[in-house]
Amino acid sequence: MDTLILAKGQLTPSCSKTHITYCFNLKKEYRKLNISFSYSPKSLEDREKSKELILKGISAFLEDEKDSATSQWESFMPINNLLTISIDDSNGIFRGCGHRQSPNQNIYISEDKATPGFIPGKIFLGQWKITISAHAVITDTCNYTLHIRGEEKDDKLDSI
Amino acid sequence: MISWIPYELHTHTVNSDGSLTVLEMARKALELGFKGFALTDHNTISGQLEIPYVMKEIGINIIYGMEWTTFYGHMVALGIHEYVDWRDKSIYDIQKGIYEIHKMGGIAGAAHPYRIGSPMCTGCYWQFDIKDWSKVDYLEVWSEVYPQLNPTNYRSFRLWTDLLNKGHKITAVSGRDWHGDDRNKGIAVTYIGLEEGIDHEKCTLDAIKKGHVTVTLGPIMVLNAKFNSKEYIMGDSINLDDSMDKIEIDVSIDYTSREYMWKIDSEEIRIVFNSNKGNVLEVKVPYGEESVRTMVDVNELMWIRAELYGSMYGKNAMLAFTNPIYLSRVEKNLL
Numbered sequence: 001m002d003t004l005i006l007a008k009g010q011l012t013p014s015c016s017k018t019h020i021t022y023c024f025n026l027k028k029e030y031r032k033l034n035i036s037f038s039y040s041p042k043s044l045e046d047r048e049k050s051k052e053l054i055l056k057g058i059s060a061f062l063e064d065e066k067d068s069a070t071s072q073w074e075s076f077m078p079i080n081n082l083l084t085i086s087i088d089d090s091n092g093i094f095r096g097c098g099h100r101q102s103p104n105q106n107i108y109i110s111e112d113k114a115t116p117g118f119i120p121g122k123i124f125l126g127q128w129k130i131t132i133s134a135h136a137v138i139t140d141t142c143n144y145t146l147h148i149r150g151e152e153k154d155d156k157l158d159s160i
Numbered sequence: 161m162i163s164w165i166p167y168e169l170h171t172h173t174v175n176s177d178g179s180l181t182v183l184e185m186a187r188k189a190l191e192l193g194f195k196g197f198a199l200t201d202h203n204t205i206s207g208q209l210e211i212p213y214v215m216k217e218i219g220i221n222i223i224y225g226m227e228w229t230t231f232y233g234h235m236v237a238l239g240i241h242e243y244v245d246w247r248d249k250s251i252y253d254i255q256k257g258i259y260e261i262h263k264m265g266g267i268a269g270a271a272h273p274y275r276i277g278s279p280m281c282t283g284c285y286w287q288f289d290i291k292d293w294s295k296v297d298y299l300e301v302w303s304e305v306y307p308q309l310n311p312t313n314y315r316s317f318r319l320w321t322d323l324l325n326k327g328h329k330i331t332a333v334s335g336r337d338w339h340g341d342d343r344n345k346g347i348a349v350t351y352i353g354l355e356e357g358i359d360h361e362k363c364t365l366d367a368i369k370k371g372h373v374t375v376t377l378g379p380i381m382v383l384n385a386k387f388n389s390k391e392y393i394m395g396d397s398i399n400l401d402d403s404m405d406k407i408e409i410d411v412s413i414d415y416t417s418r419e420y421m422w423k424i425d426s427e428e429i430r431i432v433f434n435s436n437k438g439n440v441l442e443v444k445v446p447y448g449e450e451s452v453r454t455m456v457d458v459n460e461l462m463w464i465r466a467e468l469y470g471s472m473y474g475k476n477a478m479l480a481f482t483n484p485i486y487l488s489r490v491e492k493n494l495l
Contacts, residue, residue, distance in 0.1 A: 064311035094243035099202035
């Protein structure tokens, strides 16, 4: 398998509500793309800081139930970072998104199958895009690793 | 003849963060008494590949859709068979997003607009500034199970009423935001009015857009009006002329639909006719009463809807509401 991208990055709360896009070129015909994506930490462990963020949210978003929510602020614990991955192929066609909470995601796309959320089909030559959407970064730093690998048409045969 | 078809308009499967496959969700929806549901996974349309097979296998209608799960609000797009990108839109671009959904033949609805937002629920609170509400096809005024007891839904309902009072024609629906959990109580159902025998997706979307929709936790409540010997249903507009100062309004209640799924525990129910002029009539009838009819003064009336109140699971609340019948007037000086 070829490593197409192995990237590590660090986000801070200023990156909430932003996207990071990696463009990468496929110069060979692959039968499968494997994407491993992980980030850490998932949750904000600091209780006081959590309380502060939750109370801020309650104050900004709620009206009628503000008082009851304030007294039960702990019911919103833990609060989390949320990064999601989406893919666009070299024809500019959307090839799926994994909008889920897990901070460790293994995604694959092949011609006839793909991880739920993603769209199977030909792995075209040319420039593909992977986008990390940072829905929320609430810890001081959040480190991610993105590893994209291409599985060649005869890779599987080699491993048998 | 119009039939009222039970739909769930907001669901998530394993294609995003739900627990069921599309096939499993279809089976469960059927068990809960639904004849259709919208597949609205977060930011992907991958589940749509399974729709034709699942519809045939289970015998349920599935609307193609996606929940536009942005940083600044969640918007349900129904009837889109291709992806509509949210990633290139800012907080100022909601109009662009709605335009793209419409261009694809879809309709757009604001989901749970007052649910608590980030970081508790990322993007869940509606922060987009809607400059032109006429472009928004519907509002999800009831969200989650037991929606009648959820204060954030009271706010959504008030937003809807305010918009109607400003002259907008906007449909209100329920959407469970069902991620596949097993709770089977307190489920609201959006009944969509369709001509018998017609279940094409486009007709369903048109019916939602027009407001041929009634929402309930139990019995189906249908609002009709008669004027100049013509009949109107929820979502219709009556063009008034000077000849009449009253219209006949009729509510019919069907207690038989999905009756194994719910129970009203009060002996009496209350029907309220609400309008831009406030409550124009409030009647208490025994549980089981199938029809309430009244004459309503049309002076300055812009819209009128029916609300049903009673007790369910030991708590008094609104248990059903209809979309409004709208009234418009021919301007005298234009004649």
